[in-house]
Amino acid sequence: MQTGTAHLFIPGPTNIPADVARAMIVPMQDHRAPCFARLLEEVRDGLRPVFGTSQAQIALLPGSGTAGWEAAITNTLSPGDKVLVARHGHFSALWAEMAMALGLEVEIIDTAWGAPCPVIEIGRRLGRDRHGAIKAVFVTHNETSTGVTSDVAAVRAALDTSFHDALLFVDGVSSIGSIPFAMDAWGVDLAVAGSQKGLMCPAGLGIVAAGPRALAAMDGAGMVRSFLDLRAMLSAHEAGSFPFTPPSQLLHGLRAALERLHAEGLDTVHARHNRLASGIRAGVEALGLRIMAGHRVFASDTVTAIRTPQGIDARAVIEIARRRYNTQFGSGLGPLAGRVFRIGHLGDLNEGMCLAALGVAELSLRAAGAAVPLGAGVAAAQGVFADPEPVAELQRPFLTIAAE
Ligand SMILES: *Cc1c(COP(=O)(O)O)cnc(C)c1O
Secondary structure, three states: OOOOOOEEEOOOOOOOOHHHHHHOOOOOOOOOOHHHHHHHHHHHHHHHHHHOOOOOEEEEEEOOHHHHHHHHHHHHOOOOOEEEEEEOOHHHHHHHHHHHHOOOEEEEEEOOEOEOOOHHHHHHHHHHOOOOOEEEEEEEOEEOOOOEEOOHHHHHHHHHHOOOOOEEEEEOOOOOOOOOOOOOOOOOOEEEEEOOOOOOOOOOEEEEEEOHHHHHHOOOOOOOOOOOOHHHHHHHHHOOOOOOOOOHHHHHHHHHHHHHHHHHOHHHHHHHHHHHHHHHHHHHHHOOOOEOOOOHHHEOOOEEEEEOOOOOOHHHHHHHHHHHHOEEEEEOOHHHOOOEEEEEOOOOOOHHHHHHHHHHHHHHHHHOOOOOOOOHHHHHHHHHHHOOOOOOOOOOHHHOOOOO
16 A cells, blocks of 8 residues: 655646645536636636737637647648648657648658757758748647757747748647746747646646737638637637537636746746756756756756666666655656656646655665665755755756846
């Protein structure tokens, strides 16, 4: 039997704060009544600053982040349209695969896993595309499989300097709500999030923010869509409801989660994620282990993918943590299975939880046969957390939002 708190250190679903959980225990309600319209409006209003937008329209799709990907594609594009996608991890690969399955022509830039979105190569491909065949560029802001954050503003700059009209679609599923995201300032045309990562809710909602250019593209979009029709959803939302029965409990949870984020302050939320991630990274380094992210400059503040030493199966580490220590770490996805385990450090999290994650990781690594110095990771993270000043890490200008 397992005792004590089960520690969940996967990069989604994340821990649900008690007040968010309680907010979902409500009687069923009429989703065509004024009180539901108010709830929906509060949720959409609360999401706008989290996405960094005042212009975009927000749709709440029953489903998950993957539904958001599909809605992005089928509502704005036509069969055979060309899209440009960098493949540098499991999630960027899956989005590209979906685009192919849905009948798009997908130009793929294969990039090393552990590297960010290759902005210079994107600029080169756009510059070469003289007749504007590329209709959209897909960027995975935070590649959750490798723990790498990409520079979205730089992709916008690449589009602008090539005078290219392609739409910019961004997967922010594991970044939005945890690290800075500035949809309007970065010129993102459409952004996707999910309810179960930085937004601290159960899975069940794919959240799409569509900016003016994405909304305009819906006029000519020839792809087949029905359940995930964004225009039907947005016009129902404007009228205070859904085109079908909504998951209202989730919306109650999301409203409570947004209240928490705004009460803490988005800047404070982002700074907290940076501080906690810095502690985790310092701990991993002190254990002599390497992370997937090729450089600290683009190491993610929401998830760290840790390579196990040669000969140590990461699956064994994860299994020992689960069985002996009631702790769940994320697994290595796709080709990283067995080579990597991941610590999710996003959402409702504090220093003590990060120390527990590192302490259990040390024990599990040791039990799996890795010669890690017990306590060294915890001590290094404590060193970071003991310092009241923000961590003097490398400058990460693209991870902050420039003042307007
Ligand atoms: C989790 C995740 C997804 C998939 O979202 P689901 O909600 O599981 O459909 C997509 N992209 C990224 C970056 C993710 O982390």
